Structure formats: C-alpha cells, structure tokens
Amino acid sequence: MSARVQTAPFDLATELAGFGAGAGAVVTFTGLVRDDTGSLAALEIEHYPGMTERALTDYGQAAAARFGLCDWRIVHRHGRIATGQPIMMVATAARHRRAAFEAADYLMDWLKSRAPFWKREIGQDGAARWVAAKTDDEDSLARW
Amino acid sequence: MSARVQTAPFDLATELAGFGAGAGAVVTFTGLVRDDTGSLAALEIEHYPGMTERALTDYGQAAAARFGLCDWRIVHRHGRIATGQPIMMVATAARHRRAAFEAADYLMDWLKSRAPFWKREIGQDGAARWVAAKTDDEDSLARW
Amino acid sequence: MTIEILYFAALRERVGHPRETVTSDARTPRDLVAELAARSDGHAAAFADMAALRCAVDQQLTDLDAPLGQPREVAFFPPMTGG
Amino acid sequence: MTIEILYFAALRERVGHPRETVTSDARTPRDLVAELAARSDGHAAAFADMAALRCAVDQQLTDLDAPLGQPREVAFFPPMTGG
Secondary structure, eight states: OEEEEESSOOOHHHHHTTTTTTOSEEEEEEEEOOOSSSOEEEEEEEEOTTHHHHHHHHHHHHHHHHHTOSEEEEEEEOEEEETTSEEEEEEEEESSHHHHHHHHHHHHHHHHHHSSEEEEEEETTSOEEEOOOOHHHHHHHTTO | OEEEEESSOOOHHHHHTTTTTTOSEEEEEEEEOOOSSSOEEEEEEEEOTTHHHHHHHHHHHHHHHHHTOSEEEEEEEOEEEETTSEEEEEEEEESSHHHHHHHHHHHHHHHHHHSSEEEEEEETTSOEEEOOOOHHHHHHHTTO | OEEEEEEOHHHHHHHSSSEEEEEOOOSSHHHHHHHHHTSOHHHHHHTSOGGGOEEEETTEEOOTTSOOOSOSEEEEEOOOOOO | OEEEEEEOHHHHHHHSSSEEEEEOOOSSHHHHHHHHHTSOHHHHHHTSOGGGOEEEETTEEOOTTSOOOSOSEEEEEOOOOOO
C-alpha cells in the first residue's frame, strides 16, 4: 500500500516481492516509452513535488476502498527516460480477478489525467515537444 | 508469443525478460492459491495433456489478433500447488493500455472456463474436494 | 469405429480409470454417452448430470449434439476450472 | 494576502520561471489568473488558452471558479499527461 515517485528505474520483481500476501489475483500494469516514429530519443517527465506523492497516495487509497484491495503499489518515474524503458507501474492485489483488473484500470485512468506529471518528447535531433493530453484519457476516466 | 504448461513454479521477472519489445503497455495477471477458510493446504490441478497446450496457444493467438498485441505469454501450472503460491500468469503487451488490459482480461475469461484444467482443494486434514465451476465465470466470458 | 475415450477429474474418479478404447457407431457425443453410461454403475454415475458434462472431440471443445465424424479420441469431463 | 504561485511544463516555460510570490485579494483562481496574465507578455501567453488550463490550490486539483480561500500556494499547469 504505497506510492513512490523517483528518477531511478524500478524492477517489477523487486516491487512484487512480498506483494499481495493472501490475495488470489495480482494485476500489474507497466507503461514504457514507446517510439512510434523511430525518431524519439527519450521522454522527459516533469512533476509537482509534494502534490504528486499526495495525489498518488489519494488515488491508491481510493482504489483500495472502492475495490476492496489486499494491496496496491504505484511507482512513477520523472526526469529523462530513454525509449523502451519503463515509465511507471501499478500493481493491485485482490481476492478475485475482477477487482484486481478493475482497480488497476481505474488507477491508470486517474494517473493519466489527474496526477501532476507532464511528458516532453525529446527527439534524436534534440528537439523537445510537450505531449498533448488525449481526449480519450478524459473519456476513459469518466467511466468510473 | 507462447503458452506453457508445467508443474514447476515460474518467475514473473524471468517471464518478462525481453517481453513486449516496442510496446507501450504491459499488463500481467497472476493467479495465486488463496485460502479463504484457513484450512486449505494446497490445490491439485489436473489437465488434459496435448489439448491444454493447443487450447492455450489458440486463445493466445485469438487475443493477439483481436487486440493487436505486440506480445503475449501464458504459463499455467498443474500438479500440487501450496497455498499462497502462483498458479498461472498471463502477460500481454500492446501499444496502448486499453488493448493490453482488455486482452489480459479476455484471456483470463477464456482460461477460467475453456482451458482443460480442473482444480481440487486439498485440506490440511488431507481431504480432497473438486472445485465447482462458477456461473459468473461463464457470464464473464459471454461479455466478449 | 474404434475410439479412445478419456475421462478427467470427477468423471475419471467415478468411471474408475482415465481412458478406455471402445467400438461405437455413435453419431454424436450424446449418443456415445448413452452407450458409455450403460457400461457400469461408475459410468452411469459419471454421466448422471448431463448439464455439467463437457466434451472434447480430438482435443477440440465440442457440443454434445454436434456430428461426431470419425474421431481418434473423445474426452469427457466436468466444467473447467482453470486460471 | 501573499500567495506562492507555481508554474509547470509549458506554462513554466512561457512565464519564464517556475514560481513567484504575489499579493492578491483574488476570490477564485480565475480572478487570480486575470491578475497574473497582466504581469508580462509571457504570463499573457501562458494563460492564453483557458480551456487548457488546470489549477491546484494547496496541492489539490481545484476548479477555476471555486472559492480561493486563504491558500499558501496555487499552481497553474496544462492538462496532465502522466501514466
């Protein structure tokens, strides 16, 4: 039951050691830097120190209450992250699979649209461009 | 893009090494032996050798086609599995999170109701009892 | 025709063995069940609840009323509980 | 009252610095935006698209028209793109 913000990479296996004891279902989501154009060098992620940790903890606790989770974890990186590397992860543990799936899906929708992170794409030529928010991320959040 | 049936434990980190290269989203589901009553020693899982591998591969390929997956993996154990230990895992990799979530959810519904596995609960007193199929597993499958 | 019959889980326990070879001209799995159920009290018990009976013909899940064709193996078992 | 103003991402770049301390009697974040936008061309550019403006009052996401109260810090930024 914890949220962390860090620049360092994380290791899914380390995060899951001892995670969700007594649960019947564990779901993880990992977001990676994807290069759709073949010209991306990295993402640079800015965040709002102080508010970020608070928001992630609030969303984790809300998911735990709503879906009856045995355990949850959120790790989100900031700073420069190279193509192909993990950006963030969410893990949820519940007695049954439906709750674990829905809680992870719910947390991702909150993180995408309500956690204070901003992504900037850094091209292989060094050019930087802020990533625009997607309308369908808002639509996805409205499901809950 | 592979399915495996085995008695040995599996390690999520090992399964995910090199998994989903180029993807933006990786979802994993792990099912664990849950003890709701405090009297369970283990599950014993029987399967249909030959058909099992074929069915898991068919369902994996169907999910890959339907959700446009970059990668998928299914590992399912059989034999005796102690309380708290992992039974099976599904991993899906896609460009976007929605496809990765839905494909993992879809695969779990197929595995629960259509893969030839049968669970037997072994109590701490040694008594064995076949687990009954759940109606809501059929309902869940009917969503797709 | 000669068919290899396989039983799994509770059906295997009730029949008392995991497989047997039979000769049959059954046209559907359901016809085949009627023949198999007459073989012993154990077989009859295994097939008592047809609503909870599942069937695979040559390792493909098949409806009890589908044409049987010329299968090599037919398996009977209870509803699956994987995952 | 004295308020610490924070800017993030493209807004920070347009304003030219990440934070500043202002004195204001604004009653809502929207009132505060009107005061801040008058400070410089960079500020005006930062607040040009109000539909794409998000706001947190004391680190809680807040509607632009909610009562401001007596906040310690107010942050302005574009729609978030985490996850």
